[in-house]
């Protein structure tokens with residue numbers, strides 16, 4: 282098992298062992314906690330929940346982006362060091378509008394929020410740089426995975442062959458019914474291999490989002506043996522995950538967190 286359940290400070294998470302063993306902090310939070318404001322969680326509740334995660338698991342408050350299902354990956358430049366005057370652990374820093382971040386700074390947690398979309402964790406243990414992406418179907422066919430790898434190359438000279446990648450829990454091919462518009466985009470992107478991730482059952486079309494991301498990682502040069510999947514469908518596990526599709530939008534958000542430890 283690459284994703285292992287753990288709990289500290291009342292904050293249940295999955296820990297991604299291959300990345301952690303290589304020198305990262307790599308987490309995915311579980312229900313009942315919600316990490317972005319929405320119909321179920323107020324901004325105040327989210328601030329308290331983020332503070333609890335920071336205290337339990339993180340070296341400092343995380344950096345986040347305003348996610349727009351796009352392909353922009355922002356480098357995290359010099360950040361102010363830990364505030365000696367007791368920073369609010371629930372006050373996470375908003376970097377800008379994007380769906381990914383990249384940094385070579387140790388001890389700086391990146392976080393994205395998901396409820397069916399896939400978080401993609403990338404770590405290059407050779408050049409010691411991390412990137413964290415938010416990838417739904419739109420960002421995935423748009424190229425957010427490739428932009429993430431390119432950003433690591435620009436920041437640190439990363440070669441895709443050196444990258445360890447993990448794809449967090451996302452809505453699975455069991456539940457992710459999509460329309461013909463999505464099929465057309467996926468086929469345009471993957472060509473013949475689209476058959477591996479699109480499934481038609483009883484006249485309905487389903488997409489394997491994590492499988493699509495895995496294919497694109499491999500096409501970009503990340504070895505299959507270095508790509509780890511959670512293999513957990515967010516919609517199939519209401520005990521563990523929020524799911525935008527299953528819950529009809531009245532749902533919360535999990536947090537995916539990635540940092541270099543040292």
Ligand SMILES: [Zn+2]
Nearest residue numbers: 455456514517
């Ligand atoms: Zn499912």
